[in-house]
Amino acid sequence: MIPIHSLYLKHCRLLILGFFAMLTAFNPFLSAKAQLSERPIRWIVPFSPGGGTDIAARIYAPEMSRLLERAVIIDNRPGAAGAMGVDLCAQSAPDGHTLCLISASHAINSASNPNLPYDLTNSLRGISQITAAFLVLVINSHLPVTQLKDFITQLQTHPGSFNFGSSGTGGISHLAGVLFSRITLTQSTHIPYRGEAAALTDLLGGSTQFQFASPLNAGPHISSGRLKALAVTGKQRSTASPELPTLSELGLKGYEVSQWYGVVATRKSTQIIVQTLSDAINKAGNKAELNKRLRQDGLEPVTNSPALFDHYIKSEVSKWKDLIHQSGLNLK
Secondary structure: OOOOOHHHHHHHHHHHHHHHHHHHHHOOHHHHHHOOOOOEEEEEEOOOOOOOOHHHHHHHHHHHHHHHOOEEEEEOOOOHHHHHHHHHHHOOOOOOOEEEEEEHHHHHHHHHHOOOOOOOOOOEEEEEEEEEEEEEEEOOOOOOOOOOHHHHHHHHHHHOEEEOOOOEOOHHHHHHHHHHHHHHHHOEEEEEEOHHHHHHHHHHHHOEEEEEEOOHHHHHHHHOEEEEEEOOOOOOOOOOOOOOEEOOOOOOOOOOOEEEEEEEEOOOOHHHHHHHHHHHHHHHHHHHHHHHHOOOOOOOEEOHHHHHHHHHHHHHHHHHHHHHHHHHHOOO
């Protein structure tokens, strides 16, 4: 005969186990943590230390570590224009312990290079976009215009007479200029440089007449009056420069260019792990102090769901692929 108190204790244990099972089912953090080991999470940054992606990852990592209750280690893996690090993530185990921070540059690479070792939209799964970084259209201060419509008139009146600089062929500042020319039905000559600083130097000197530049680098020259800022390339106005209109609101419908960053994992990752990692990233992204640090580096904080980020990546690859094809660009 089993003692009554033993049956009571057994019943209590079953109730407790059932209670925790319910918590796990309804709390993605608890559920995914049960699947994750105590190993650190490896966050691959596919570029060298010190760049924008590296800075963003290092701003997020401490808060991610606190929320997930395990170390989040930044692993810089530069190579092949950012492709090497992304491929490492695509080939990783689907256990939630390997993430990668990608940027708009990866969408451009996928649109222009069919020989990448991975398929950005099929080999990887979006976790969440984390930032957007809009460019600003700046012109040489000696040009006799102060508004976008007058600048476009100048371009249309003198086709082929204007040069625009960029940080390099196939980069986002180059394609921002190509998209601008296509929408405005104007012709300008692209001059590629080894980096944005060199391009801005020639814009200041008058060798080029306009450029799509980062607000962080162009800002001091705008403040000094050596460059004129006409508009920003984002879908919405930037909180850092709310006085500057977007190109879209000035009449260039459909114009949007963002040097965004976002987190991905291997496509084989389970939904519960993907959602838990996304929840942690978005909770981190809603921290006021973290937002402040991002904006100091010229980045706009963004939070969204895995499904929305997956859709955004596909739309970006499609947009750049269409532009490259329609403009006859050879970026291979």
